[in-house]
Amino acid sequence: GQNIDQPTEMTATEGAIVQINCTYQTSGFNGLFWYQQHAGEAPTFLSYNVLDGLEEKGRFSSFLSRSKGYSYLLLKELQMKDSASYLCAVRDRNYQLIWGAGTKLIIKP
Amino acid sequence: IAGITQAPTSQILAAGRRMTLRCTQDMRHNAMYWYRQDLGLGLRLIHYSNTAGTTGKGEVPDGYSVSRANTDDFPLTLASAVPSQTSVYFCASSDRTGSGANVLTFGAGSRLTVL
Numbered sequence: 001g002q003n004i005d006q007p008t009e010m011t012a013t014e015g016a017i018v019q020i021n022c023t024y025q026t027s028g029f030n031g032l033f034w035y036q037q038h039a040g041e042a043p044t045f046l047s048y049n050v051l052d053g054l055e056e057k058g059r060f061s062s063f064l065s066r067s068k069g070y071s072y073l074l075l076k077e078l079q080m081k082d083s084a085s086y087l088c089a090v091r092d093r094n095y096q097l098i099w100g101a102g103t104k105l106i107i108k109p
Numbered sequence: 110i111a112g113i114t115q116a117p118t119s120q121i122l123a124a125g126r127r128m129t130l131r132c133t134q135d136m137r138h139n140a141m142y143w144y145r146q147d148l149g150l151g152l153r154l155i156h157y158s159n160t161a162g163t164t165g166k167g168e169v170p171d172g173y174s175v176s177r178a179n180t181d182d183f184p185l186t187l188a189s190a191v192p193s194q195t196s197v198y199f200c201a202s203s204d205r206t207g208s209g210a211n212v213l214t215f216g217a218g219s220r221l222t223v224l
Contacts, residue, residue, distance in 0.1 A: 004151060031210070042199060042215035043152075087152070091211075096167075099151030 002026045004100035006088050011106045012078055020073045020086050020103045028093025034062050034073045035087040037102065043087055047073070075105075083107045111136050113216035115200050121222045122190055130185040130219045132200035140203045141183040142167075142213070143175060145196040152199065158183055190223045197221075 005023045012018040024032070031050040035043040049055055049064035049071060061074040073086055085102040092098055113134045122128055134141065139160045144152040154167030158177040172194060174186045183202075187194055200216040
């Protein structure tokens with residue numbers, strides 16, 4: 001079966017750096033996505049990786065290793081507003097998105 | 110403001126009742142999707158539509174039906190609601206299918222409780 005694994009919850013301190021990992025086993029691979037979802041709100045797009053390596057976008061970066069079935073989202077200079085769930089999703093060979101359960105990130109002052 | 114509008118925001122209904130969740134987008138996206146989100150689980154695809162006039166089944170289609178009469182509207186119907194359909198439902202759209210980023214834009218969600 002297809003599976004996306006990410007930690008259920010993480011805690012970090014304001015101003016620090018946090019890395020959220022995602023491992024996947026899917027039928028084929030056509031890209032990996034990270035979405036942010038604040039409590040009670042809709043998911044919003046953060047990043048997309050289809051080739052190996054690091055994609056940087058401001059305070060957020062996303063890394064992909066297709067051979068290892070692994071990605072991480074790196075958040076720098078954490079702010080209280082970064083408290084949210086972070087969803088990892090992989091698009092399989094049929095171009096369907098397989099979603100992880102999400103990682104709830106708690107930022108403490 | 111361009112985006113996706115879902116209605117109702119929240120609804121409580123009795124088991125066995127029929128319910129339609131509405132979804133309208135004004136971005137002229139060709140693909141639309143319905144997901145449900147339950148605690149501890151990833152988003153699960155219920156039904157999708159790659160273009161007006163076509164629909165397809167997702168991972169958890171049983172008990173749900175959809176229609177896509179035009180580009181903008183994609184309603185989700187529960188013919189006879191059951192308590193296991195208690196969930197938060199998200200409608201989403203994207204501007205293309207197939208290769209490329211194909212980023213999803215989500216509506217604000219509809220929280221449904223079936224008693």
